Amino acid sequence: MNPSIRDVAKKANVSISTVSRVFNNPESVNQEMRERVLQVIEELGYAPNPFASGLRDNRSKVIVTMIPDIRNSYYAEMLSGIEEVALSNRYTVIIGNTIQNEERFLEYVKNFVKMKVDGLIFASTEITEFYQKNFEALKIPVILASTEGREWNLPSVRVNDYQASYEATAFLIQNGHQDIGFISGPTHAPIAGRERYEGFLGAMAAHELPTSEQNVVYSEMSFDAGYEAMAKLYAKMPHLTAVYAASDSMAIGAMKFLHEQGLEVPRHVSVMGFDNLEISRMVSPGLTTVAQQIYEIGKTAGTMLFQAIENREEELQSVTIDHEIIVRGTVRNRRLMMDGGDGAFRVFV
Amino acid sequence: MNPSIRDVAKKANVSISTVSRVFNNPESVNQEMRERVLQVIEELGYAPNPFASGLRDNRSKVIVTMIPDIRNSYYAEMLSGIEEVALSNRYTVIIGNTIQNEERFLEYVKNFVKMKVDGLIFASTEITEFYQKNFEALKIPVILASTEGREWNLPSVRVNDYQASYEATAFLIQNGHQDIGFISGPTHAPIAGRERYEGFLGAMAAHELPTSEQNVVYSEMSFDAGYEAMAKLYAKMPHLTAVYAASDSMAIGAMKFLHEQGLEVPRHVSVMGFDNLEISRMVSPGLTTVAQQIYEIGKTAGTMLFQAIENREEELQSVTIDHEIIVRGTVRNRRLMMDGGDGAFRVFV
DNA sequence: TTGTAAGCGTTATCAT
DNA sequence: ATGATAACGCTTACAA
Numbered sequence: 001m002n003p004s005i006r007d008v009a010k011k012a013n014v015s016i017s018t019v020s021r022v023f024n025n026p027e028s029v030n031q032e033m034r035e036r037v038l039q040v041i042e043e044l045g046y047a048p049n050p051f052a053s054g055l056r057d058n059r060s061k062v063i064v065t066m067i068p069d070i071r072n073s074y075y076a077e078m079l080s081g082i083e084e085v086a087l088s089n090r091y092t093v094i095i096g097n098t099i100q101n102e103e104r105f106l107e108y109v110k111n112f113v114k115m116k117v118d119g120l121i122f123a124s125t126e127i128t129e130f131y132q133k134n135f136e137a138l139k140i141p142v143i144l145a146s147t148e149g150r151e152w153n154l155p156s157v158r159v160n161d162y163q164a165s166y167e168a169t170a171f172l173i174q175n176g177h178q179d180i181g182f183i184s185g186p187t188h189a190p191i192a193g194r195e196r197y198e199g200f201l202g203a204m205a206a207h208e209l210p211t212s213e214q215n216v217v218y219s220e221m222s223f224d225a226g227y228e229a230m231a232k233l234y235a236k237m238p239h240l241t242a243v244y245a246a247s248d249s250m251a252i253g254a255m256k257f258l259h260e261q262g263l264e265v266p267r268h269v270s271v272m273g274f275d276n277l278e279i280s281r282m283v284s285p286g287l288t289t290v291a292q293q294i295y296e297i298g299k300t301a302g303t304m305l306f307q308a309i310e311n312r313e314e315e316l317q318s319v320t321i322d323h324e325i326i327v328r329g330t331v332r333n334r335r336l337m338m339d340g341g342d343g344a345f346r347v348f349v
Numbered sequence: 350m351n352p353s354i355r356d357v358a359k360k361a362n363v364s365i366s367t368v369s370r371v372f373n374n375p376e377s378v379n380q381e382m383r384e385r386v387l388q389v390i391e392e393l394g395y396a397p398n399p400f401a402s403g404l405r406d407n408r409s410k411v412i413v414t415m416i417p418d419i420r421n422s423y424y425a426e427m428l429s430g431i432e433e434v435a436l437s438n439r440y441t442v443i444i445g446n447t448i449q450n451e452e453r454f455l456e457y458v459k460n461f462v463k464m465k466v467d468g469l470i471f472a473s474t475e476i477t478e479f480y481q482k483n484f485e486a487l488k489i490p491v492i493l494a495s496t497e498g499r500e501w502n503l504p505s506v507r508v509n510d511y512q513a514s515y516e517a518t519a520f521l522i523q524n525g526h527q528d529i530g531f532i533s534g535p536t537h538a539p540i541a542g543r544e545r546y547e548g549f550l551g552a553m554a555a556h557e558l559p560t561s562e563q564n565v566v567y568s569e570m571s572f573d574a575g576y577e578a579m580a581k582l583y584a585k586m587p588h589l590t591a592v593y594a595a596s597d598s599m600a601i602g603a604m605k606f607l608h609e610q611g612l613e614v615p616r617h618v619s620v621m622g623f624d625n626l627e628i629s630r631m632v633s634p635g636l637t638t639v640a641q642q643i644y645e646i647g648k649t650a651g652t653m654l655f656q657a658i659e660n661r662e663e664e665l666q667s668v669t670i671d672h673e674i675i676v677r678g679t680v681r682n683r684r685l686m687m688d689g690g691d692g693a694f695r696v697f698v
Numbered sequence: 699t700t701g702t703a704a705g706c707g708t709t710a711t712c713a714t
Numbered sequence: 715a716t717g718a719t720a721a722c723g724c725t726t727a728c729a730a
Contacts, residue, residue: 004723015701020725030699047463051403052723055706058400062443070432071425071627079419083446092460094411094443097432111441115399223631252631259633278420279628282572282601284608353707364717369709379715401707404722 003044012040023048054116063119063305064112065145066096066105073277074294075123078145081298082121089306091118102130109134119305121145126188127152141308143316145301146192146292155308155316157301159292161192164323165199166206168244168272168290171325173207176334177242177270180204181233182216183226183254185246192221196246196274219250226253234261241334242270248277248289255283255330266332276326285329297321352393361389372397403465412468412654413461415445415454422626423643424472427494430647431470438655440467451479458483468654470494475537476501490657492665494650495541495641504657504665506650508641510541513672514548515555517621517639518593520674522556525683526591526619529553530582531565532575532603534595541570545595545623568599575602583610590683591619597626597638604632604679615681625675634678646670 009016014037021029022037029037040046054060065082067075079095086093094117096108112120120138122131123145132152135142144156172180182200185193197216204211214236219229226249233243234257245251251273258269265271265285273280276291300319308316358365363386370378371386378386389395403409414431416424428444435442443466445457461469468490471480476498484491484503493505521529531549534542546565553560563585568578575594579602582592594600600622607618614620614634622629625640649668657665 005725006723016724017701017703017726018699021700024725028699033700049404049723050463050465051400051407051409052706053725054400055398055404055708055723056725058706060400070419070428071422073420073422073425076420076422076425079444080446083419083444087456090460092443092464094441095428095432097429107436110396111439113396115441223627256631256633278572279631282605282628283632284605354709355707365707366709366717366719367715370716373709377715382715398707401722402709404707404724405709407722 002049003046005046005048008037008040008044008046011044012037058116060116060118061090062092062094062115062117063121063302063309064094064096064108064117065121065123066098066108067123068098068125070095070097073279074275077278077294078123078298078301081295081300082302083298085299085302085306089302091306098125105131105134109138113138119143119309121301121305123147127154141305143301143305143308145297148318155304156318157297157304157321158318159297159323160320161195162199162202164290164292165196165246165274166203167199167323167325168274169200169203170207171288172242172244172270172272172331173203173209174335175242175270175331178209179237179240180209180215180242180244181237181240183229183233183243183245183250184216184218185221185250186218192246192274200244221247221250223249223253223256226250227257228253230254230257234258240269242272242331244272244274246274248273248275248280248287251287251289251330252279252283255287266330270332271330273330280326281328288328288331289326291324291326293321293323351398352395354395354397357386357389357393357395360393361386407465409465409467410439411441411443411464411466412470412651412658413443413445413457413466414470414472415447415457416472417447417474419444419446422628423624426627426643427472427647427650430644430649431651432647434648434651434655438651440655447474454480454483458487462487468492468658470650470654472496476503490654490665492650492654492657494646497667504653505667506646506653506670507667508646508672509669510544511548511551513639513641514545514595514623515552516548516672516674517623518549518552519556520637521591521593521619521621521680522552522558523684524591524619524680527558528586528589529558529564529591529593530586530589532578532582532592532594532599533565533567534570534599535567541595541623549593570596570599572598572602572605575599576606577602579603579606583607589618591621591680593621593623595623597622597624597629597636600636600638600679601628601632604636615679619681620679622679629675630677637677637680638675640673640675642670642672 005016005019008019019037022034065079083093098105119141121143127147127149144154146158148156184197187193187197201211217229217233219225243254245254251271255265255271258265263269273287273289276289280287280289304316354365354368357368367378368386371383432442447454470492472494476496481501493503495507497505533546536542536546550560566578566582568574592603594603600620604614604620607614612618622636622638625638629636629638653665
């Protein structure tokens with residue numbers, strides 16, 4: 001059996017309250033006594049029993065992060081960021097792998113209530129009324145990471161997807177591309193879907209490039225779906241010179257399709273992604289993409305959450321994290337191109 | 350405040366012991382009464398307070414999985430498997446992201462002791478005496494996943510790395526390759542390093558193919574290190590026709606290097622990996638590799654752990670999980686090749 | 699500044 | 715079959 005507070009008290013010749021105070025309010029106890037107690041604590045290797053403290057003040061020092069799938073490196077990265085701040089705040093983080101399934105979500109929530117987790121970081125699935133209701137019932141602080149809940153006034157940490165998507169598209173245009181196809185996520189996805197879609201449209205319009213349903217194809221945000229989407233897009237736009245995909249997974253699926261068609265990237269078709277997953281630098285050529293500071297998003301969400309836990313009243317503000325375009329090898333500059341591969345010399349406006 | 354067992358008892362007009370029994374030993378309570386209590390439990394939304402039960406029987410229903418890095422999809426996959434069994438056993442799993450750092454490990458362990466976690470799954474770092482000592486001190490069941498601790502008689506779940514590596518090498522040989530370079534992990538890594546290295550050597554020897562230090566290059570098991578290793582290997586063996594890397598990450602790093610040198614895979618050089626990470630099907634061409642059933646490893650480790658937790662005395666046996674060679678597009682068959690790319694027709698023995 | 703004692707919610711032992 | 719009660723280890727009024 002582990003030593004209890006009573007063992008420490010006895011051995012140090014003080015009352016158990018004194019021992020407790022040494023932990024929770026050290027200043028309030030006489031230096032000499034404190035040192036004696038600390039000494040004994042050390043000797044006995046005493047540590048407070050978390051169940052007992054939890055029972056008293058109903059706090060677990062545990063937070064939970066809910067993500068659709070751990071195997072997706074986007075979330076793994078975010079989790080790393082959350083973990084870092086958690087560890088330094090002496091919190092433990094547990095993971096809820098929801099796989100975008102409401103039933104599974106409920107299963108977890110039941111568990112969390114039972115475990116009395118102190119806070120929740122919810123990542124990247126659309127916030128429907130269903131989720132919102134459950135958050136409310138949980139009665140613990142909730143931070144959204146890479147999702148948005150403006151409708152319900154939930155604090156969030158995320159990238160400005162519209163702006164980033166606009167810039168990605170503009171980058172392609174500045175490189176001389178006009179026939180640009182867009183592989184969109186599902187438009188019902190509030191962030192990665194809708195906003196990136198509109199960012200694309202916005203940039204095209206701003207550069208007076210016409211767009212129509214011909215330019216875009218909708219897809220789930222996975223590698224396989226990206227592959228299929230590229231097939232459809234290519235059928236619709238055989239003349240395209242560039243493809244912009246709303247996620248790296250899709251972009252890499254698209255590259256796979258192009259490769260299989262004997263189309264070289266970027267010689268024949270340029271490709272631009274979004275997310276900067278680790279894999280984007282592993283493929284050949286490296287994928288030019290929009291980098292989210294995913295780790296940073298996790299850290300910030302964690303920090304905000306702890307703040308909310310410590311100080312329940314204060315209203316939290318949503319935060320936007322910077323993004324950046326990472327230029328690697330999949331976008332060809334058609335403007336100052338000496339040799340387009342077909343031997344011709346061209347300068348576009 | 351949440352309803353307590355007392356609230357239920359009062360409302361159902363029974364004693365708290367009866368309510369407790371309804372949870373822990375339902376048969377022992379009269380049907381009629383049980384139903385009445387269940388009814389009230391439902392109405393009040395009562396759930397037992399985990400701190401209180403924990404305080405009683407010193408069990409947290411929490412297990413921990415320690416891995417070097419969550420961002421590595423190998424571990425993410427394994428974790429998914431562990432999670433599945435945990436959820437169905439009503440356990441919660443928390444993650445310790447050690448990043449192969451002893452200090453960090455200790456920080457976590459301290460936390461675990463405090464949290465009274467019920468068991469530990471330890472994945473894929475060499476078991477040194479340091480770890481072994483700490484495991485012992487923890488006094489909870491420990492299962493090794495994709496590592497080995499024969500020296501200390503710790504139960505493990507893993508692939509037969511020697512055998513798998515032997516087969517991977519043999520596959521290359523059967524495809525007509527003789528000048529095969531091997532990118533090895535660090536040989537001090539007990540599994541992925543040493544055994545895969547020896548599997549390579551074993552297969553080469555069995556087919557009477559000479560090997561020397563010329564054939565192998567040692568590397569950390571990462572993408573970047575694989576890239577560098579390929580550069581070194583190519584310098585040593587410019588005539589090689591195939592490269593076998595002890596991990597997919599390294600294999601893909603190697604492919605990147607080859608691509609940059611203008612060497613086509615598999616036309617000029619064949620590549621074989623190990624692990625079957627998700628990324629191995631994403632690259633072009635898809636990587637031929639050895640598949641570990643990583644998810645299965647996780648599930649098995651979890652199952653064994655729960656078994657050990659429930660039944661402390663029983664000795665656990667180590668388990669070997671099947672592996673399989675996944676043929677994709679990076680290995681060229683040099684035996685029945687009509688056109689080797691150089692127009693020549695060849696049949697090797 | 700220090701100590702005493704009540705109470706957190708549960709389970710298990712013992713009576714009934 | 716059911717109920718009363720002690721015990722788990724800690725924190726915090728309150729008393730000294």
